[in-house]
Amino acid sequence: MPEQIDERQVRHIAVLSRLKLSDQEVATFSRQLSAILAYVGKLNELDTSNVEPTAHAVPIQNAFRTDEPEEPLAVDEALAGAPQRAGSFFKVPKVLDQDSA
Amino acid sequence: MTGMTAGEIRDAIAGRRMSSREAVQRCLSQIEQFDGQVRAFLSVAADRALDQADRIDGRLAKGEQVGVLAGVPVAVKDNMCTRFGKTTCASKILAEFASPYDATVVAKLEAAGAIIVGKTNLDEFAMGSSTENSGMFVTRNPWNAECVPGGSSGGSAAAVAARMVPAALGSDTGGSIRLPASFCGIVGLKPTYGRVSRYGLVAYGSSLDQIGPMTRDVRDAALLLDVISGHDRRDSTSINAPGTKSAARLDEPIGTLRIGVAKEYLGEGLADEVRAAVESAIDVYRGLGAEVVEVSLPHSEYAIAAYYLIAMAEASSNLSRYDGVHYGYRTPEPDDFIDLYSKSRAEGFGAEVKRRIMLGTYALSSGYYDAYYLKALKVRTLIKGDFVEAFKKCDVLACPVSPTPAFRIGEKIEDPLAMYLGDVYTISLNLAGLPGVSIPAGQSEAGLPIGLQLMGPHLQEERLLQIAHAFEEETDWHTRVPPMADAHAA
Numbered sequence: 001m002p003e004q005i006d007e008r009q010v011r012h013i014a015v016l017s018r019l020k021l022s023d024q025e026v027a028t029f030s031r032q033l034s035a036i037l038a039y040v041g042k043l044n045e046l047d048t049s050n051v052e053p054t055a056h057a058v059p060i061q062n063a064f065r066t067d068e069p070e071e072p073l074a075v076d077e078a079l080a081g082a083p084q085r086a087g088s089f090f091k092v093p094k095v096l097d098q099d100s101a
Numbered sequence: 102m103t104g105m106t107a108g109e110i111r112d113a114i115a116g117r118r119m120s121s122r123e124a125v126q127r128c129l130s131q132i133e134q135f136d137g138q139v140r141a142f143l144s145v146a147a148d149r150a151l152d153q154a155d156r157i158d159g160r161l162a163k164g165e166q167v168g169v170l171a172g173v174p175v176a177v178k179d180n181m182c183t184r185f186g187k188t189t190c191a192s193k194i195l196a197e198f199a200s201p202y203d204a205t206v207v208a209k210l211e212a213a214g215a216i217i218v219g220k221t222n223l224d225e226f227a228m229g230s231s232t233e234n235s236g237m238f239v240t241r242n243p244w245n246a247e248c249v250p251g252g253s254s255g256g257s258a259a260a261v262a263a264r265m266v267p268a269a270l271g272s273d274t275g276g277s278i279r280l281p282a283s284f285c286g287i288v289g290l291k292p293t294y295g296r297v298s299r300y301g302l303v304a305y306g307s308s309l310d311q312i313g314p315m316t317r318d319v320r321d322a323a324l325l326l327d328v329i330s331g332h333d334r335r336d337s338t339s340i341n342a343p344g345t346k347s348a349a350r351l352d353e354p355i356g357t358l359r360i361g362v363a364k365e366y367l368g369e370g371l372a373d374e375v376r377a378a379v380e381s382a383i384d385v386y387r388g389l390g391a392e393v394v395e396v397s398l399p400h401s402e403y404a405i406a407a408y409y410l411i412a413m414a415e416a417s418s419n420l421s422r423y424d425g426v427h428y429g430y431r432t433p434e435p436d437d438f439i440d441l442y443s444k445s446r447a448e449g450f451g452a453e454v455k456r457r458i459m460l461g462t463y464a465l466s467s468g469y470y471d472a473y474y475l476k477a478l479k480v481r482t483l484i485k486g487d488f489v490e491a492f493k494k495c496d497v498l499a500c501p502v503s504p505t506p507a508f509r510i511g512e513k514i515e516d517p518l519a520m521y522l523g524d525v526y527t528i529s530l531n532l533a534g535l536p537g538v539s540i541p542a543g544q545s546e547a548g549l550p551i552g553l554q555l556m557g558p559h560l561q562e563e564r565l566l567q568i569a570h571a572f573e574e575e576t577d578w579h580t581r582v583p584p585m586a587d588a589h590a591a
Contacts, residue, residue: 020443040406053478057534063337081428
């Protein structure tokens with residue numbers, strides 16, 4: 001388990017997380033995240049080769065309901081918090097024709 | 102009235118010795134008097150609360166049926182959705198967010214007649230142990246204004262401790278109900294995972310989060326738990342069991358009791374004063390005839406590491422919805438849609454939230470998933486197993502809530518890891534999904550509250566609360582009032 005996150009990695013993670021960081025933040029986070037990662041590396045002391053993972057402490061199965069449609073949120077309610085709205089749509093910058101898409 | 106518990110207020114209103122309007126007005130007056138200094142509330146819905154109070158009073162005057170909490174003022178942590186006002190999660194990214202629906206717990210409280218007077222402060226998105234990570238302002242501990250109230254439910258804890266409301270809801274992912282309850286000298290219960298619906302609780306760590314009551318005594322905690330618990334088909338992690346009946350069963354004799362004390366929890370790192378308070382508390386149980394049994398939770402030292410990996414991984418996924426598109430803060434002039442996401446999130450989130458999102462993203466990313474996230478899930482299995490073994494030898498576990506009483510504002514904020522290490526006694530319970538309660542059990546030399554934590558087996562809240570209640574019958578820690586609120590307690 002690598003224990004250091006350098007600034008290049010921090011920038012990469014920031015891209016994956018969709019967070020635009022300042023240079024100052026990159027430097028600070030690199031230091032802080034490295035310290036935290038070094039600490040969690042402690043888990044390597046344990047042999048878990050024969051242990052099953054627990055994703056949910058209280059496992060529940062088949063939490064289904066009957067497939068019957070119910071009243072959805074009204075369009076105006078759904079759009080009430082929209083930063084920008086156009087008719088019954090959320091308005092955003094162009095998605096297509098972008099190299100970064 | 103400010104000295105009255107929620108149950109006493111409920112009885113007085115039902116018996117027409119007090120009106121709900123009076124009860125709400127007293128709370129609003131307490132808030133006006135103290136909240137300028139304490140800063141527990143992010144928003145107060147005074148007019149709405151008075152309207153609701155009048156409606157309850159009207160129904161009572163006509164002799165109509167009202168709910169078990171009719172007329173009782175309460176507060177709700179601001180990560181629980183309410184259709185009225187805002188639901189901000191103490192984050193700039195949701196500063197103006199008005200939820201289109203009520204959380205199930207909110208609907209249940211109101212159906213029972215409770216009156217939500219306001220939304221309380223928290224660490225942003227419930228990420229923190231001191232409420233210093235709030236994107237709005239810091240809440241102060243009513244026992245000492247230079248100290249933190251604990252977190253992340255610091256606002257709810259402070260509001261109850263300062264007698265601004267008799268009861269509040271908090272949420273607990275790694276200790277966020279129990280720790281502030283301990284720091285503020287009140288009762289805080291984290292139920293079994295799945296006991297209380299998470300529908301409308303803004304998700305942080307979905308396999309860890311639970312909502313619970315924060316009150317001045319165990320009876321009120323039982324009363325609130327009975328109202329908010331129960332299966333909810335809108336939460337697929339909700340246990341298929343009806344609500345608890347813990348209030349009615351609270352006074353049942355506790356019978357023979359084996360109290361387990363985990364040796365790993367009374368080791369080094371624990372402040373002497375806290376150790377002394379916890380040991381005295383355990384002696385109270387000995388006095389009641391309980392047998393004290395030493396047990397071991399051998400994987401305890403790995404709990405913080407496992408928790409933070411799991412919580413951060415889940416958080417990175419849960420917080421990806423805040424992207425400036427559908428609701429919440431949007432950056433004013435993005436270059437393109439990727440910039441829209443990246444700048445909205447960077448400008449809207451605080452530092453701790455960014456740290457956790459990034460670490461979570463890293464732990465889940467290709468090449469690291471097995472080494473970090475999956476490894477943590479396996480350690481979780483071992484930790485859960487420790488409790489299964491321990492509960493073969495005892496009925497409840499007793500231990501500290503925190504290594505120290507409330508620390509000073511600013512003391513740990515520069516060192517995230519130091520802050521995380523304070524969660525050592527609370528965190529395992531969230532990993533294992535078990536119930537736990539913090540009850541007032543002592544006071545430091547400096548006059549700061551010290552809590553005792555009782556941990557129970559799966560779905561055993563009724564018994565856990567009986568055992569907690571028995572302690573209250575023998576002690577008076579839960580009746581102490583912070584000096585700032587003392588002159589005004591009725």
